[in-house]
Amino acid sequence: MNAGIDVPTIQRFGALYIASARLKTMSKWRTIIAAVDIGNPLFYLIAVGIGIGVLVEQGSGTSGTNGIKYIAFIAPALLANTAITGIMDETVFPTIEGFKWRKLFFAQNSTPITGRQIAIGVYLAALCRALFAVIAYYILLLAFDVVNFGISILLVPIAVLGGGAFGALMLFAAAKIEKEDQFFNILGRLVIMPMFLFSGTFFPLTSMPVYLQPIGWISPLWHATELGRESAFDYGISTTMVVVHLVFLVTLLVIGLGLATRQFERRLSK
Amino acid sequence: MSNPLISARGLTKKFGDFTAVDGVDFDVAKGESFGLLGPNGAGKSTIMRVLAATSQRTSGTVEILGKDPELFGPLIRAHLGVVPQQDNLDGELTVSENLYIYGRYFGLSKKFIKNKIEELLEFAQLEEKRDVKVEALSGGMKRRLTIARGLVSEPDILLLDEPTTGLDPQARHILWDRLFRLKEQGVTLVLTTHFMDEAEQLCDRLVVLDKGSIMAEGSPAALIKQYSSKEVLEVRFGSDRNKEVAPQLATMCERMETLPDRILMYTEDGEKLLEEITHAGMHATTSLVRRSSLEDVFLRLTGRTLIE
Numbered sequence: 001m002n003a004g005i006d007v008p009t010i011q012r013f014g015a016l017y018i019a020s021a022r023l024k025t026m027s028k029w030r031t032i033i034a035a036v037d038i039g040n041p042l043f044y045l046i047a048v049g050i051g052i053g054v055l056v057e058q059g060s061g062t063s064g065t066n067g068i069k070y071i072a073f074i075a076p077a078l079l080a081n082t083a084i085t086g087i088m089d090e091t092v093f094p095t096i097e098g099f100k101w102r103k104l105f106f107a108q109n110s111t112p113i114t115g116r117q118i119a120i121g122v123y124l125a126a127l128c129r130a131l132f133a134v135i136a137y138y139i140l141l142l143a144f145d146v147v148n149f150g151i152s153i154l155l156v157p158i159a160v161l162g163g164g165a166f167g168a169l170m171l172f173a174a175a176k177i178e179k180e181d182q183f184f185n186i187l188g189r190l191v192i193m194p195m196f197l198f199s200g201t202f203f204p205l206t207s208m209p210v211y212l213q214p215i216g217w218i219s220p221l222w223h224a225t226e227l228g229r230e231s232a233f234d235y236g237i238s239t240t241m242v243v244v245h246l247v248f249l250v251t252l253l254v255i256g257l258g259l260a261t262r263q264f265e266r267r268l269s270k
Numbered sequence: 271m272s273n274p275l276i277s278a279r280g281l282t283k284k285f286g287d288f289t290a291v292d293g294v295d296f297d298v299a300k301g302e303s304f305g306l307l308g309p310n311g312a313g314k315s316t317i318m319r320v321l322a323a324t325s326q327r328t329s330g331t332v333e334i335l336g337k338d339p340e341l342f343g344p345l346i347r348a349h350l351g352v353v354p355q356q357d358n359l360d361g362e363l364t365v366s367e368n369l370y371i372y373g374r375y376f377g378l379s380k381k382f383i384k385n386k387i388e389e390l391l392e393f394a395q396l397e398e399k400r401d402v403k404v405e406a407l408s409g410g411m412k413r414r415l416t417i418a419r420g421l422v423s424e425p426d427i428l429l430l431d432e433p434t435t436g437l438d439p440q441a442r443h444i445l446w447d448r449l450f451r452l453k454e455q456g457v458t459l460v461l462t463t464h465f466m467d468e469a470e471q472l473c474d475r476l477v478v479l480d481k482g483s484i485m486a487e488g489s490p491a492a493l494i495k496q497y498s499s500k501e502v503l504e505v506r507f508g509s510d511r512n513k514e515v516a517p518q519l520a521t522m523c524e525r526m527e528t529l530p531d532r533i534l535m536y537t538e539d540g541e542k543l544l545e546e547i548t549h550a551g552m553h554a555t556t557s558l559v560r561r562s563s564l565e566d567v568f569l570r571l572t573g574r575t576l577i578e
Contacts, residue, residue, distance in 0.1 A: 103358040110352035111375035112344035
């Protein structure tokens with residue numbers, strides 16, 4: 001071999017090579033990404049903070065939200081949701097593109113890089129995007145005086161963990177599907193939308209009829225939101241529940257990534 | 271063959287009930303230019319994906335550089351350059367970014383890749399396109415870039431799946447020239463094609479594939495010698511009359527193939543045969559004498575033409 005290729009090094013760092021290539025592609029979209037990741041929270045903060053929030057507090061004060069200002073109550077949910085949509089953009093599209101549209105994964109897999117490393121690389125880059133979006137949102141929350149700088153910084157890793165749990169599953173789903181058009185319809189309308197509405201985002205999960213509450217229990221958004229509220233505002237959740245939320249999210253993440261890496265390997269070796 | 275770089279025995283690949291590759295045996299020697307010739311669906315690309323140490327075989331043994339690709343995929347792929355049938359470049363990145371990123375996948379140093387990019391841009395005649403997004407390139411340029419990308423790691427073996435399919439004649443000739451240079455540098459080439467002229471130009475040795483099986487093996491010249499005559503006389507009598515005159519023509523040559531639009535007559539002397547036909551009172555609308563090609567070999571072996 002002339003070029004001096006060191007396979008053990010690639011086996012250690014291959015996922016990072018993929019992640020850095022993904023970030024390079026993402027950087028080509030930086031203006032759009034920045035506009036989305038800053039514009040979206042701005043719209044929410046204005047609409048909810050100035051509009052709906054005032055209405056809610058005129059109606060029932062803060063009695064329904066454990067004494068927390070309405071905009072602050074939904075802030076952890078908005079943060080987690082931002083992580084979820086950000087990570088979804090950067091797992092679903094690149095994965096379908098990689099397997100089907102441009103077949104980039106097959107090019108990557110023609111090198112010493114393995115399917116597993118490709119999956120992890122795409123995932124890591126998606127986490128970076130989620131982190132960027134959540135930090136941007138968090139800064140806006142500070143600017144709008146929704147949260148005070150301090151312990152509330154925990155909202156950032158919690159939101160990214162929530163996004164990461166959901167993103168790992170999306171990575172697997174996108175690698176699994178063959179026909180993507182229906183996938184997008186179902187994902188957008190029957191997964192993302194109900195999850196956003198029924199995960200205790202705008203009102204405590206317990207104020208919903210009990211038969212609707214399971215949507216929240218299985219939703220990474222709800223778990224991340226509850227954790228976020230507890231860490232930032234002392235929301236009054238038991239330590240047991242904090243552990244439950246954490247374990248749920250970490251378990252989802254580990255299972256999702258396990259399934260995804262296996263599916264990447266499988267589909268590339270067909 | 272002593273110490274072949276690639277060796278396949280009973281290589282079989284099934285997709286569900288469909289057998290894409292059915293027990294093929296072949297070896298490729300170092301420095302050789304080896305071709306898989308066959309029509310679409312013959313199993314060429316499937317074999318290439320197995321040789322690229324990515325696709326899992328169903329049965330049989332394969333050794334590439336003395337190792338089983340299913341056990342040592344990354345290790346083997348470190349020595350391969352792969353040019354797939356469909357260009358899978360990153361269209362959102364520029365020409366040089368594509369080369370750079372691919373080089374990084376081999377863990378190559380930035381300095382090494384930077385130098386290599388200059389060399390490859392020149393090789394692919396893309397110096398002026400270095401900062402152009404890949405999406406904006408022509409088909410021929412994309413193809414050359416894909417080949418250049420496959421060379422970034424200085425591979426021992428270059429696998430090319432249908433390297434010139436979809437290119438115009440000029441672009442094909444540029445590519446052939448580039449591949450010839452690689453061959454001269456001692457790079458082992460394995461390529462698939464359904465173009466007989468490409469196989470004759472580039473391959474030292476080839477196997478003729480049909481429906482997942484090897485029909486014949488040898489150098490282009492040896493295959494032509496073994497399976498065809500020296501010359502071929504192509505005659506047309508008009509689509510209705512071709513069938514009418516066929517029985518009489520059949521008695522006049524060694525072998526004959528009646529295609530929908532023309533009749534191919536295999537002979538040692540085409541001109542002489544044409545005279546005899548005219549003499550016998552049959553007047554062909556058009557006629558052409560040419561030397562035998564791999565197309566004739568394929569027709570002989572399978573009863574079908576390569577491009578249908």
